[in-house]
Amino acid sequence: MGRSQETWNKKETEKKKQKKKKEKEERKEERKASAGENNSLEDMMAYVDEYGNITSTPPDPTKKIKINEADIVIGVPKHDPNVVVDVVRKGIVTFFNESKGYGFIKDMANQDSIFVHANGLIDQIKENNKVTFEIEMGPKGPNAVAVKLDK
Numbered sequence: 001m002g003r004s005q006e007t008w009n010k011k012e013t014e015k016k017k018q019k020k021k022k023e024k025e026e027r028k029e030e031r032k033a034s035a036g037e038n039n040s041l042e043d044m045m046a047y048v049d050e051y052g053n054i055t056s057t058p059p060d061p062t063k064k065i066k067i068n069e070a071d072i073v074i075g076v077p078k079h080d081p082n083v084v085v086d087v088v089r090k091g092i093v094t095f096f097n098e099s100k101g102y103g104f105i106k107d108m109a110n111q112d113s114i115f116v117h118a119n120g121l122i123d124q125i126k127e128n129n130k131v132t133f134e135i136e137m138g139p140k141g142p143n144a145v146a147v148k149l150d151k
Contacts, residue, residue: 090150093129105133105144112142120145 046054050063089107091114096103101118103125114135116125120143125131130150135142 087134088132089135090130090132091144093125093127093131096125096127098126103127105131105147114142114144115140116144116147121147123147123149125149 045058046056047058049055049059089109091105091107093116094104094106094113096116103116104113105116106113114133115138116133120133120136123131125147131147132150133144133147136145137143
């Protein structure tokens with residue numbers, strides 16, 4: 001006598017398929033029923049307010065802001081030669097390992113942590129020293145060079 005080819009797992013997957021098919025039919029019927037209602041274009045419209053939120057009310061035309069097309073800058077703005085960049089910066093040594101020869105300086109201007117190596121030192125530094133330094137881009141980010149103690 002042969003065994004039945006239908007296993008419990010096959011029965012369960014067939015039940016799931018039938019259930020999904022039934023749910024799909026029900027959703028289809030709901031869509032057909034709601035499509036018969038008179039939905040006007042205004043009921044289906046969505047608007048974006050000045051804060052970027054989606055609303056159902058149209059925007060107030062009195063709040064419309066006129067923007068000049070020439071003022072819109074696409075891409076990187078041109079370099080202004082009149083702007084003077086402070087090359088020498090001030091900071092505080094937050095960490096320095098003398099045996100390994102590296103540490104970090106916290107920039108006073110923007111509170112960034114900048115890596116410093118012993119090769120970039122002019123004076124000997126320790127933790128909590130106030131220093132002046134210049135920034136040079138290295139392979140892993142900004143490095144402090146020409147590090148001197150601040151008087």
